Amino acid sequence: MRNRTVLLDHVSIRFGDFTAVDNANLKIDSGEFFSFLGPSGCGKTTLLRCISGFSDPTEGKVLIGGKDMKGVGPNKRPTALIFQHLALFPLMSVAENIAFPLEVRGASKKDRRKRADELLDMIALPGIGDKKVSELSGGQKQRVAIARALAVEPDILLLDEPLSALDLKLRQHMRAELRAIQQRVGVTFIYITHDQGEALTMSDRVAVMNSGVIEQVGAPNVIYNAPRTAFVASFVGENNAISGKVAGQTEGMVTLNTPVGPVSGRAAGGRKYKPGEQCSLFIRPEQLTLTGEAGPNTISATLRSQAFEGASTHLLADCAGTRLRLSQINTGAAAAPLAPGAALTLAFAPEHATVLPAGPMASE
Amino acid sequence: MGNFRTAFNSFAGRHGMGVALFVAIAVAAWVILLIVLPQLSMLDYSFRHNLPASQIGGPDDTYTLENYRYFMFGNDDGLNTLDIGILLRTLIAAVFVTILDVMICYPIAFILAHSASGVSARLMVIGLIIPFWVNEILRAFAFRVLFGATGLINSVGLGMGLWDAPVDFIRADVALYSGLAYAYILLMIFPIYNAVEALDRAQIEAARDMGAPWWRVHWRIVLPIAKPGIASGATMVFMLTSGALAAPQILGGPSSLWFTQVIYQWFNQSSNWQRGSAYAVILLLVCIAFVTLMMRVFKVSVGEIGK
Numbered sequence A: 001m002r003n004r005t006v007l008l009d010h011v012s013i014r015f016g017d018f019t020a021v022d023n024a025n026l027k028i029d030s031g032e033f034f035s036f037l038g039p040s041g042c043g044k045t046t047l048l049r050c051i052s053g054f055s056d057p058t059e060g061k062v063l064i065g066g067k068d069m070k071g072v073g074p075n076k077r078p079t080a081l082i083f084q085h086l087a088l089f090p091l092m093s094v095a096e097n098i099a100f101p102l103e104v105r106g107a108s109k110k111d112r113r114k115r116a117d118e119l120l121d122m123i124a125l126p127g128i129g130d131k132k133v134s135e136l137s138g139g140q141k142q143r144v145a146i147a148r149a150l151a152v153e154p155d156i157l158l159l160d161e162p163l164s165a166l167d168l169k170l171r172q173h174m175r176a177e178l179r180a181i182q183q184r185v186g187v188t189f190i191y192i193t194h195d196q197g198e199a200l201t202m203s204d205r206v207a208v209m210n211s212g213v214i215e216q217v218g219a220p221n222v223i224y225n226a227p228r229t230a231f232v233a234s235f236v237g238e239n240n241a242i243s244g245k246v247a248g249q250t251e252g253m254v255t256l257n258t259p260v261g262p263v264s265g266r267a268a269g270g271r272k273y274k275p276g277e278q279c280s281l282f283i284r285p286e287q288l289t290l291t292g293e294a295g296p297n298t299i300s301a302t303l304r305s306q307a308f309e310g311a312s313t314h315l316l317a318d319c320a321g322t323r324l325r326l327s328q329i330n331t332g333a334a335a336a337p338l339a340p341g342a343a344l345t346l347a348f349a350p351e352h353a354t355v356l357p358a359g360p361m362a363s364e
Numbered sequence B: 001m002g003n004f005r006t007a008f009n010s011f012a013g014r015h016g017m018g019v020a021l022f023v024a025i026a027v028a029a030w031v032i033l034l035i036v037l038p039q040l041s042m043l044d045y046s047f048r049h050n051l052p053a054s055q056i057g058g059p060d061d062t063y064t065l066e067n068y069r070y071f072m073f074g075n076d077d078g079l080n081t082l083d084i085g086i087l088l089r090t091l092i093a094a095v096f097v098t099i100l101d102v103m104i105c106y107p108i109a110f111i112l113a114h115s116a117s118g119v120s121a122r123l124m125v126i127g128l129i130i131p132f133w134v135n136e137i138l139r140a141f142a143f144r145v146l147f148g149a150t151g152l153i154n155s156v157g158l159g160m161g162l163w164d165a166p167v168d169f170i171r172a173d174v175a176l177y178s179g180l181a182y183a184y185i186l187l188m189i190f191p192i193y194n195a196v197e198a199l200d201r202a203q204i205e206a207a208r209d210m211g212a213p214w215w216r217v218h219w220r221i222v223l224p225i226a227k228p229g230i231a232s233g234a235t236m237v238f239m240l241t242s243g244a245l246a247a248p249q250i251l252g253g254p255s256s257l258w259f260t261q262v263i264y265q266w267f268n269q270s271s272n273w274q275r276g277s278a279y280a281v282i283l284l285l286v287c288i289a290f291v292t293l294m295m296r297v298f299k300v301s302v303g304e305i306g307k
């Protein structure tokens, strides 16, 4: 396969005074399924439009296959963009839609039809070429949009939240479908989403964005297990945040003085903390356990509510104004439900908790 | 009829029987009194002899095809080339004006819907509408002044040395076509605007992303969406242009008569309302036939135009 590495080199994009993308540095390899994950308005679409060529960066460079893309129009780049609302042409048939890029390149009617049928087979929708776009279901439209984008074999497919219009069931089905298509055609997928489930299940690597800044880039399990900023820790997956000041550090373990008492956790990335530095300790709900006796790394809290969810039970507790969530696997033994207001002692292993410098967190 | 009944019943259910009856009667009165009856009496007229008042209702007052025969064959039995020629010329000129309007209005409507934003779009609309506060006759005379031998265009052209003798724009019908094209411009812009506005901008960008040049974007994406709008605009402009009277009267060259002027002459100068009616009916039928034919050719249905 040709080298079609996408390189973002100090890319900033501004609208007037407003910085939509701030100094993005990133390398996306050929054939990778790469996702940008971030809340609404964080600059994902802006960055994608810049890669596809609909806008140029205010500062920095976009390189594809080692070539600077400045001034190269969207039609001249080896990319194809799938729009947030797909942008299928409603007055053309499905086959005409899929073959439109070939029509533009002057392919004969017969070749166009042949390629459209090939692509319809590829997306497992044979024989719908003569249907109107309005006759398709949401998931079918989705796949037709992918087929159209793949018609002229781009090296890089850019997808802007393509599943956001679908209902939950279909969305989950389409995740697997998209991943399968990507592996079949071997094209680089650059995928935008604000749904972490999508990003984590489909991607080889994920870039987490917040307010125009790329906070962390890594494989899904790394992003989940070893977040590098408070934002990533709070945005990806459920997490409890306990804020406090650094009391001391021994090797990889940091102890914080917090309103809930002294607690310890891993120092993210082997970072050194100064005593007194403002930090947050993050511990996942499934890593918090209920214990009998008080000891190191335990928290005395009051139960607020609990919800039985079949496989697990979710508890919401409170300690000195800090909200703590627990998720307990149900073992099958019918435990007597706790009453709200009950005193709990929560414990966790320090190596399961992560200490990160204080910073903006994702809003609920 | 069944459709009308269900429509009436659902309307009555929603707004009450009193309101529904009022609306039904008002609409019926409008249609019958103002549209059907006058046209029917015209039709009736067109099949009668032009008799002195004393003989109306007498034994000579019979139905006849004479007025229609006259349009085809004139006084002697040769083809009435004069009137038929004028009708054809009128139709061709109206088609020309309609095409001119489509070409002017499609870009304006597209820009208005997709490129102009906020203030500039509003200014454009105001700029388009305000001139139509000036009445039709005044506007026609203004065009006469503009295109006259000593008018603005000739002065500028002569002053800049583009041509060295005043051009007779009136005789060349340039003034007439400009005046007619301008007169119905809004009736073309707004239906096209309506149709094109529904287009999602992302479709244009998607087509560009796939490498389509601007003309193909318009040909394959925008124009098909604009088609019903163009059809309804073109129908209105064509009908109104072929039926226009004031502009041809004021702006037309001395040698080119509009068919409506012939009708006018039968009614007024010759006091032959019967023949005038026949000519008017002929104009209406020919126009309807032509529009229907064009809709067939361009594969537009009446339902689409109504949207």
Ligand SMILES: Nc1ncnc2c1ncn2[C@@H]1O[C@H](COP(=O)(O)OP(=O)(O)OP(=O)(O)O)[C@@H](O)[C@H]1O
Pocket (backbone or CB within 6 Å): A015, A018, A020, A038, A039, A040, A041, A042, A043, A044, A045, A046, A047, A194
């Ligand atoms: N043309 C523009 N002019 C000014 N500001 C813009 C422009 N386009 C985007 N922005 C701003 O840039 C920020 C990022 O927008 P962007 O569309 O990239 O967000 P996003 O991450 O794709 O969000 P979503 O998930 O809602 O699609 C937003 O605050 C938006 O208001």
Ligand SMILES: [Mg+2]
Pocket (backbone or CB within 6 Å): A044, A045, A046, A084, A160
């Ligand atoms: Mg977006």
